[in-house]
Every structure is written in C-alpha cells, then in structure tokens.
Amino acid sequence: MTAVPIGGPYATLAELHAWMGIPDSKTDKDTELTRRLASSSQDINRWCHRQFGRDEVATARTFRPSMYGVDVHDFWTTQDLAIVPYLGTTAGTAWDLTQLVLEPLDGIVDMVPGWPYNRICGYLGHVHPMLTQMFYTATTVQVTARWGWANVPENVNTACLILASADNKAKDTPFGVAGFGDYAVRIRSNPIAQEKLEPYVYRGTAANAYLVAAG
Numbered sequence: 001m002t003a004v005p006i007g008g009p010y011a012t013l014a015e016l017h018a019w020m021g022i023p024d025s026k027t028d029k030d031t032e033l034t035r036r037l038a039s040s041s042q043d044i045n046r047w048c049h050r051q052f053g054r055d056e057v058a059t060a061r062t063f064r065p066s067m068y069g070v071d072v073h074d075f076w077t078t079q080d081l082a083i084v085p086y087l088g089t090t091a092g093t094a095w096d097l098t099q100l101v102l103e104p105l106d107g108i109v110d111m112v113p114g115w116p117y118n119r120i121c122g123y124l125g126h127v128h129p130m131l132t133q134m135f136y137t138a139t140t141v142q143v144t145a146r147w148g149w150a151n152v153p154e155n156v157n158t159a160c161l162i163l164a165s166a167d168n169k170a171k172d173t174p175f176g177v178a179g180f181g182d183y184a185v186r187i188r189s190n191p192i193a194q195e196k197l198e199p200y201v202y203r204g205t206a207a208n209a210y211l212v213a214a215g
C-alpha cells in the first residue's frame with residue numbers, strides 16, 4: 001500500500017473489488033463500498049489510537065515534555081521538523097535537532113521497518129542537558145512536523161479490506177452493520193483483522209498523559 005492523505009481510506013475501491021471478487025465493470029455498489037472503506041478506516045484509527053495517513057505540509061502541535069523526552073504523534077519525515085519550548089505562552093529558543101535522537105531508531109520496531117518517529121529524546125537514552133533544562137523551564141513543546149506514516153502498512157491495508165468486506169455483508173442482515181455494535185465489537189468479531197492490527201495499537205498510557213493537542 002502506498003501513502004494516503006490523513007483521513008483517507010487505507011484500501012482502494014479497486015482493491016476491495018478484487019478482495020470480494022467483484023468485476024471492475026460492476027459499479028452499482030461502489031458508493032456503498034466506498035463508505036464501508038471510509039468507516040473501516042475510522043474504526044482502525046480508533047482501535048489503534050493512531051492513524052496511518054500522512055500530511056504533506058508541516059503543521060504545529062503541542063505536547064508536554066517529561067524529564068526523559070517528549071512523546072509525540074507519529075511523524076514520517078524530518079523535513080521541516082522544528083521543536084520550540086514554551087513557558088506558558090512565551091516561546092523559547094528552538095532546540096538544536098543535531099543534539100537530539102528520534103525514536104524508534106532507524107524506523108524499526110520488532111524488526112519491521114517503515115515506522116514513523118514518535119519520541120524525541122537524548123542520546124543513549126540518557127537525560128540530555130537540553131531536555132533536563134526543558135523539564136524545569138518549559139511547560140509545553142511545540143513540534144512542527146509532517147504528521148503521519150510515510151506509507152500505510154500492509155497489515156493495516158489488509159485489515160481494512162477484511163472489515164469493509166464484513167461490513168458490506170452485515171448490511172444485508174436484519175439489523176445491518178449496527179447489529180455488530182461499535183467499532184471494538186466489529187474488530188473483535190474479526191480475529192484475523194484484530195491480529196493484523198495488534199502490532200500497531202498505541203499503548204503509551206504514560207505517554208498519553210503528555211499529549212496536549214491532537215491537531
């Protein structure tokens with residue numbers, strides 16, 4: 001799967017046609033299938049507590065630092081990256097990016113490459129002097145970045161197709177898709193989709209406390 005804009009579906013209509021064995025020439029259900037793709041992608045976002053599209057333009061978001069670094073939303077490139085500490089509403093001096101480390105290192109998690117950055121910290125996991133000073137002198141950090149993932153992971157793409165296909169079948173039941181309950185019920189009812197998404201569920205409960213604005 002290639003890149004999609006933030007808010008876009010994680011699979012294409014052509015992929016869903018192929019997944020469900022629908023000829024390309026049969027387009028009478030395309031409006032409904034497009035809705036199912038969008039709904040399934042939103043369910044994936046809520047389940048994983050993150051989204052897998054990407055912004056092409058850098059924008060600013062605000063986070064709270066800890067003494068060990070700053071947990072941020074996923075961003076897929078260092079291009080246009082800027083980090084500015086704030087004390088209340090007063091901006092400080094922008095951080096020197098060459099003195100910081102972005103994690104996960106090399107974009108690899110569990111031997112799988114392609115992950116975006118989501119943590120800013122000092123070298124070797126130690127408290128960098130800049131971060132120590134930040135902890136005592138600033139209340140928030142404004143991070144300007146191109147948010148999201150460079151490309152939609154293959155497992156997320158597959159999970160989207162599984163859920164969209166299941167939702168399409170469910171609409172013909174007496175209670176329709178609503179009969180499956182909320183997004184969590186629908187994903188749990190698809191163990192293969194749940195397994196595909198498991199590595200991408202964001203579990204930073206402590207880190208979540210530092211997030212201020214979702215942007």
